[in-house]
Amino acid sequence: MSEKSSADISDVQGREFDYVIVGGGTSGLCLASRLAEDPNITVLVLEAGSDHLKDDNILVPAQFGSHFSNPKYDWAIKTTPQGQEGRVYTWTRGKALGGSSAINFLCWNKPPREEIDHWEQLGNDGWNWERYQKSLRKLEGYHLPTERSIALHKLNFDDLDIGKDGPIKLLHPATITQPELKAYETWLKLGIPEAAAPMSGDPKGALFMPITVDPTTYTRSYATNVFFLPHGDRNNLTVLTSAYVNKILTRQRESPEEQLTATGVEFTHGDIVHTVQARKEVILCAGALKSPQILELSGIGRKEVLNAAGIPVQLELDGVGENLQEHQFVTTTYELAESYEGITIDSRRGEANHEEHLRKLRESREGAFTLGITGFAFTRLEAISSPDRAKEILALAKQYENNSKYSEGLQAQYNIQAARLKDAAPCEIILYPGFFGFPNPPQPGKKYFTIMAALNHNFSRGTIHVKSSNPADSADVDPRYYEEDIDLQIFVETLKFARKVAESAPLNEILASPLKEVNPGPDVKTDEDLREYIKKYGGTTFHTIGTLSMLPQDKGGVVDKDLKVYGTANIRVVDLSIAPLHIAAHTMATAYAIAEQAADIIKGKSKL
Numbered sequence: 001m002s003e004k005s006s007a008d009i010s011d012v013q014g015r016e017f018d019y020v021i022v023g024g025g026t027s028g029l030c031l032a033s034r035l036a037e038d039p040n041i042t043v044l045v046l047e048a049g050s051d052h053l054k055d056d057n058i059l060v061p062a063q064f065g066s067h068f069s070n071p072k073y074d075w076a077i078k079t080t081p082q083g084q085e086g087r088v089y090t091w092t093r094g095k096a097l098g099g100s101s102a103i104n105f106l107c108w109n110k111p112p113r114e115e116i117d118h119w120e121q122l123g124n125d126g127w128n129w130e131r132y133q134k135s136l137r138k139l140e141g142y143h144l145p146t147e148r149s150i151a152l153h154k155l156n157f158d159d160l161d162i163g164k165d166g167p168i169k170l171l172h173p174a175t176i177t178q179p180e181l182k183a184y185e186t187w188l189k190l191g192i193p194e195a196a197a198p199m200s201g202d203p204k205g206a207l208f209m210p211i212t213v214d215p216t217t218y219t220r221s222y223a224t225n226v227f228f229l230p231h232g233d234r235n236n237l238t239v240l241t242s243a244y245v246n247k248i249l250t251r252q253r254e255s256p257e258e259q260l261t262a263t264g265v266e267f268t269h270g271d272i273v274h275t276v277q278a279r280k281e282v283i284l285c286a287g288a289l290k291s292p293q294i295l296e297l298s299g300i301g302r303k304e305v306l307n308a309a310g311i312p313v314q315l316e317l318d319g320v321g322e323n324l325q326e327h328q329f330v331t332t333t334y335e336l337a338e339s340y341e342g343i344t345i346d347s348r349r350g351e352a353n354h355e356e357h358l359r360k361l362r363e364s365r366e367g368a369f370t371l372g373i374t375g376f377a378f379t380r381l382e383a384i385s386s387p388d389r390a391k392e393i394l395a396l397a398k399q400y401e402n403n404s405k406y407s408e409g410l411q412a413q414y415n416i417q418a419a420r421l422k423d424a425a426p427c428e429i430i431l432y433p434g435f436f437g438f439p440n441p442p443q444p445g446k447k448y449f450t451i452m453a454a455l456n457h458n459f460s461r462g463t464i465h466v467k468s469s470n471p472a473d474s475a476d477v478d479p480r481y482y483e484e485d486i487d488l489q490i491f492v493e494t495l496k497f498a499r500k501v502a503e504s505a506p507l508n509e510i511l512a513s514p515l516k517e518v519n520p521g522p523d524v525k526t527d528e529d530l531r532e533y534i535k536k537y538g539g540t541t542f543h544t545i546g547t548l549s550m551l552p553q554d555k556g557g558v559v560d561k562d563l564k565v566y567g568t569a570n571i572r573v574v575d576l577s578i579a580p581l582h583i584a585a586h587t588m589a590t591a592y593a594i595a596e597q598a599a600d601i602i603k604g605k606s607k608l
């Protein structure tokens, strides 16, 4: 079967398609491919990035961070200055066909069952774990490790409850290093249990996560090569890259009661502005940072935001760009013992090493490109913190329950968050078999191991809003990091636990002795020091959600349970913007799950 290729502007300009999808990323391509299964409908995807087909910078795994701030792959979005320090964060997000799935860290992670059920509880009938799991089962194509890998790691993933026949290829990294295996053992010794059902609703505890890599080629399995390339036979699916959508075109309403109808979109391609018509719907899949911007540029949003930006109001909708929720991480880095003879991710640095490890990857599935980020522990606060501190923080969380300070919509979310803090896993530890840390750099000739601390259930809420009517201008992205101090307090406890893991056996046996902590470093001692370290060197885990939340409209919602924008006849949002409350999981699998469920809704097959 022939491979699909991207379209030419002449295939698109002035034409009409049934569905116009804005953004050919993780959810966009998944949705497009599902809709185009019906040969009687036509689907157009407009993607701002390039197609990057057969690009080794995308296909070869374990190139973590290599795309950061490279404009060919990364939107590198700047936040507004945060906190008293005024720090501006750069948020990497994928700008390419395949979106963030083209440059992400490949980890396949699903949330706890109850956290998806909370979406339903917030007023979204049908958005529950059962439905979520059904969507992902269809997509998962897990391959058992090879005998060599099982012998090497003495791990057996035979009983992992995960889909085996789907198109997204998943496996465990061919190489898991000794420090990772020892850190895992250390977690168990420190009382973190093994996750009971990591891929089927209970990932709390320690686990080795699969990665999105194809076992036959050992290359990245991502939205482009799963949902686009294989469909050369589908003439009804058109994908135009380097096409930046400026706004949705709408028909003038006769009265405020009339629903707003999209007629198409305006986009820029090669410096020329074009339009294309949508017969049925316009669907935003531009991600949680760009979809709200496009709605506002189209005149849909808060009146005061649109007025200030000089954009004529088409439809007032207060929730647009609100309820922004993020995940953050911060790292600790340690020198490995001189006796450690194995590889780390850093073994491939330098041109000659890069080539050598590429050769090993291709010839024998060995070397630094077969490593991954695979060791994770999702933990309860009480499991990692001192009893007194945990008690204080849990008491603090109580203040978020039924507090007249908050709007009804936020209160509904906070009630869930406050109640789940005791048993949920807001704290996450991630293993990175190499150097990843700030501000102190690695020394030549040394090998390193990194333990990251991550924060998943933030109480702080941010916003994203346009500043002007010019689509080329960046929006104001304000996550309001640590506005709710409880976030920082939980983060500090998680970071302290990451340090404790490094100090404990058997991991400490493979780290330099005495322990050499490069970052944060021995000068960072007290809780106050750790708070400052986090504020200075913590960063985004790239998981923004909530900016066009699926909630009842009177609770700040922008889309209903069918992902239709309130007050519109035919505009939907299908990406992580719609997730109303954050989850203790990395978000790629969830972006695919949203697209799968949306496809069923649009095709009228939404019943379980």
Ligand SMILES: Cc1cc2nc3c(=O)[nH]c(=O)nc-3n(C[C@H](O)[C@H](O)[C@H](O)COP(=O)(O)OP(=O)(O)OC[C@H]3O[C@@H](n4cnc5c(N)ncnc54)[C@H](O)[C@@H]3O)c2cc1C
Pocket (backbone or CB within 6 Å): 022, 023, 024, 025, 026, 027, 028, 046, 047, 048, 049, 092, 093, 094, 095, 096, 097, 098, 099, 100, 101, 103, 104, 105, 106, 107, 108, 109, 243, 244, 245, 246, 285, 286, 287, 288, 290, 291, 294, 541, 542, 543, 544, 575, 576, 577, 585, 586, 587, 588, 589, 591
């Ligand atoms: C560096 C990095 C590492 C990550 N690692 C992991 C991981 O290991 N595991 C995990 O589970 N998650 C990970 N994530 C998160 C995960 O990949 C994303 O949350 C998910 O892919 C987002 O899917 P999406 O469909 O919402 O958006 P995206 O996949 O980002 O798609 C949005 C698309 O819209 C396009 N677009 C934006 N604006 C316009 C416009 N105006 N016109 C046309 N097109 C537009 C973008 O170019 C992009 O292609 C990572 C993310 C990053 C950035």
